[in-house]
Amino acid sequence: MKIVANNVNKYFGKFKAVDNTDIVVQSGTIHGLLGSNGAGKTTLMKVFAGIYEADNGTVLYNDIPVYENVSIKREVLFINDIPFYFPGATINKMAEYYRAMYPNFSESRFKKLCEHFRLNPKKPLNQMSKGMKRQASFILAFASKPKVMLLDEPFDGLDPIVRRQVKNIMMQDISNYGLTVLASSHNLREMEDLCDAVSIMHKGHILITQDLNEVKGSHCKLQIAFKELPSEDFYKDLNVVHKSIKGRIITSILRGDISNVEEKVSKYNPLMYDILPLTLEEIFAYEMGEIGYEIENIIIE
């Protein structure tokens, strides 16, 4: 299912937690929602899930608004950052709710998943560890076979093996039946490997929302040495947005059209140079730095 958020705003009293947000999540993809603490990711997720009503704007699933729309909500499964369970419930008890809510709930899948993750479906969830409760959420989610999963910090508390298993099942569901995933996370390394597209959020605003390849293809780091430092034209010509100069070596971040960097660089007769891709973490840190969020020297040093 394609998800489109159009100009979404969400207030808590006078405080604007989500500010004029536009995001498109393509069907059958994983979209990462990244951002600083308190950026508004959970709030936005809850608007996507139809739990909160947007004060302005809409969230559409295949062109249909989610808010107060039961038929869409039956296709959309939200896993909160703190999994919610009915008091005293077991996985079996929670499965009754998911069975009733999600029309594609598969009994055989549910059984297999409980065995696979080696969780006792009769054990009260309040007697399970944090990671086990999180696994229980995934058992119930994957058994429900929703068209869309909205996951708030999904892998938090899972050990590396379970993380990998959960990601494997997710990838299978994406390729087998076109599952669409929107996942928030602070683990940029993990998201870089997993996501097709990312949105970066800060103080309610979306700073970037783009295909991951486009994000990475529009930033690079240039390390360059000269006999004599070049004029200001060099920085303009190369779209340098951040630089650090040590002696006659310049380390700089370029943003925008970086397709012909080598051609441009050679005009300035450098002694030597190196063009390096930025990691998602570096891009995140740089974008945050641009709007004044503390990142000094993260990229350049």
Ligand SMILES: Nc1ncnc2c1ncn2[C@@H]1O[C@H](COP(=O)(O)OP(=O)(O)OP(=O)(O)O)[C@@H](O)[C@H]1O
């Ligand atoms: N129910 C609420 N009432 C009032 N303010 C709220 C409420 N929920 C969230 N906020 C505020 O909205 C802002 C965004 O919070 P949110 O939980 O969406 O951020 P987040 O990006 O998920 O943060 P984190 O990465 O730290 O989990 C914060 O300033 C928070 O204090």
